[in-house]
Amino acid sequence: MGRKRDQAVLCCWQQASNSRCQATSSQRQAASRSDSSITAAVAATSQQQANQQQQQQQLQQEDNLAEQLSKLRLRYCAADSAAFKAWFPGLALSRTDALQPQAVVLCFHSSGNAEDMFTSEGTGSRRAPSPLLELCRARCWRLLAAQLPGRGLRAKEPPLGTLQEVAQQLLPLVAPALLAAGGRYAVVGHSMGCWAAYELLLLLRQAGFPQPAVACLSAMPWPHIPMQQRPWRQQRLLNEARFKDECRGWDISDVVFSAGMWDMYQPMLRADFKLFDEYTPSSCSSCCNSSSNGSSSGSTSGHACSDSSSRDSLSDPAASSSGCDGPFPRQQQCRFSCPLRLFWGKQDRRVSQAMVQEWASYTSSTCSASSIDGNHLFPLQPAAKQHWLTQVAQSLAESLGSASQTAAAAAAGSGVEVR
Template identity: 40%
Template sequence: MHAAREPAVASTPAPEAADFAKWFPGLPLSCTACVAPRWRVLCFPSAGSAEDMFTSKECLAVQAPGRMMRGREAPFTRAADLAAALLPVVASRLSDGVPYVVIGHSVGTWVAYELLAAAAAAGLPAPRAAWLSAMPAPDLPPAERPWRAQRGLSEAEFMEECRGWDVNEVVFTPALWPTYQSLMRADFTLFDEYEFRGAGSPPFSFPITVFHGDGDRRITEAHVRGWARFTTGAFACRRMRGHHLWPLQRSEKAAWLQAVVDEMAALASGPGVA
């Protein structure tokens, strides 16, 4: 269920250093850059979140336009467009022989899917595994999506929709809401108006583990289990304690990332990783 694979590319040029730093600012900021990594961990945060959801954990965490130091740039409203812009920036890191894995949370899972589909179409190597949380599989029909589309909602109605996703109340304060509202509406459009284009494409072959929060008011276990259709590899579904945004809760985030680390350790003990 991804774009058909084409012949492998001969080489992938590295991006300009400034472009790479713009999309992945966390490594120098957190001083976790590594000259010779054993793994690369490519991470996609949830709506309204920035790369700092992940970067203290030695990750290539995507900083999309519209947030933090990229606040003056217009945010993307189509996941496929975001993936298309990101692919040439990260492609050389995905094809240099270092194994990589993918982590995505909420709408970040759909952006991750689009990036991986585009990478496969370009002949780039697949990840060793993916950990995707708190979002239905991207082929869920629009009529079955468990949320209200933000387009057409009044400001008050949109605030209530955000609360249904467990957005922290501090976002709705007079000091922050004027900034967050436009970003959140753009990010919500990524999944509100998402068009799945992978029907009929073969599934991925790498393992996928999905997570769902036991207090999530939007996304159920049945929703995340739909990702099983997207791989011929191993598939697992794990229940987490917490609401939709558990990566913003200290103990819940620690448990989630520990589960990922444990599965990465199992991968590392297998063949193909030096």
């Protein structure tokens, strides 16, 4: 009897103990669920506050941009029609002359070439659709490819003496076009055209324009490369035979040196070579104070340089002695805040990958670089040109597309209709 009673007591004690454990476990689970609910609620509230703050900042940026464009519109009413046609003769051929453009793509050709490297797709069996032009037509973007004096319909015009003069003449022509597009634009430059684009961007920033959504630059060293490091000989020091050799070093076709062609090309080439031979970049000190007014419509996520498509190794100039604080002035406010997309030719005998990648120090935003399987003049090599323009078009689609809402709102606030 005693043993049975002890067993019954033990059983009752175990049941009570189990009940207490189950109750404690339930309480703990309930407390854990309560803590999780509180944590989730706090996180949701914080995210909501962050979203609201981001929306307020975006609205403020849109208001600032709209006000900025309104002021600029008072200064830049309309471009001179004759000058505009002279500088952009390929606009009709490109079929990108939208009446209500959603963006502008500014293009700058290399020395010895013309704007049709961007606006022409060829004819007949040589026709090759341009990924860049197709994108511009599809997105209602206006492609403005500048034509320097001394070639094409401007063959009888005297050449300009400096790239600063090029930029100064372009500013009053480009400004109204940018305003009509709500301040949305991108830049594409090849070889000497990169330095022309750089000078125009300095003037646009000084005038108070937003910075481009992206700048695609190819086959040219950074603007502040010292004279003694420039990988070419100045044309003014060369006789005709040596100048021909210098031109060949830039991969200029032998056709140019043939009888009847050289007499036509030599004056243009010497004038173009003079532009980059004797180029001294403009000081950014005059536009540093206004740089804060020219915020980029692109990303400002931080300075980096990566090889995004060719997968060739590419060091980060920010981590090297010749990077951000090397070739470019040390003032942070002198850098642009737009992303850079860089290209170099694998068979380029003049401009190396290292020279191109130094452009990364000219932006506080992101930078990516790719190689093109071609020589210095790869825009004249069909396969290389297709590869290059495909990547340029992709960069423009990503950068200009991400800025559409802000630009559209700014344009609406400035009285510009954007479709």
